[in-house]
Amino acid sequence: MNKNEKPLSLKIPDKGKAILDLYRINRKENHGYVFPFLKDVDNHSAKDIFTKTRNATQLFNKYLKRIAKKCDINKNLSNHIARHSFGNIAGDKIHLLMLQKLYRHSDLKTTLNYQANFIHKDADDALDSVINF
Template sequence: MISFYFAGIRILDVVKLKWSDFKDDRLYYVMNKNEKPLSLKVPEKAKAILDFYKMNRKNNGGYIFPFLNEVRPNDDEDFFTKTRNATKLFNKFLIRIAAQCDIDKSLSNHIARHTFGNIAGDKIHPLMLQKLYRHSDLKTTLNYQANFIRRDADDALDSVVSF
């Protein structure tokens, strides 16, 4: 849910979130994939999740979530292993949730990014979506959103068949 509430932030970036990334009700982070900085307000629903994890704030080595609490400093291999294991664990739980909810689609961590895109679809201007997704090129955003934007196609179809 944190991924979704922050415009589809990638799971690796979620796992790496630290309390120090939050200031004045904003998230400040640099996207791992392309090293682009971004600042987003913290939505109320995200605050509720963060508040839940505050009780363990001192036990997680500055990280919000416990997956990297025992990572060895300056050990890139240990860091990689722990982030990969966290990703696998999330996917495992998503598969269980899908089964319990009779969802017949394949769920994965990346689905939060797609869910955000699907809901954002026709509601957010492509230039703002480009900023939220941290895409370098607007064409990438437009190609990405082409999977989710249906209103124009639906309206075009209706204009022909609804006479």
């Protein structure tokens, strides 16, 4: 995701590193890219970068659906849904300022609005205080 034109560097978890290592051997023939999707991109053309990134995302989503089918997962899987799943899992475990950085939101209000869909602990605690008094 090329969000907000901001560079970002994150630690690669061990599980992710194992996948990246499978692709690393082809990095030279991919013109410096780890994955082959952008190997023929014109780095000076924002439109070409956008188009090839979008096409790669569509292909990625297609593969996720195939994986779901093979694993008997009867839910829609996509890159965007993965982002929402992360938000739901992160819930109230990660500080909002860190979530803002991870989501690459320019405005904290965007992060607050986004997380409002996932944070239910306060509502759950309020219900418990009334129902389970």
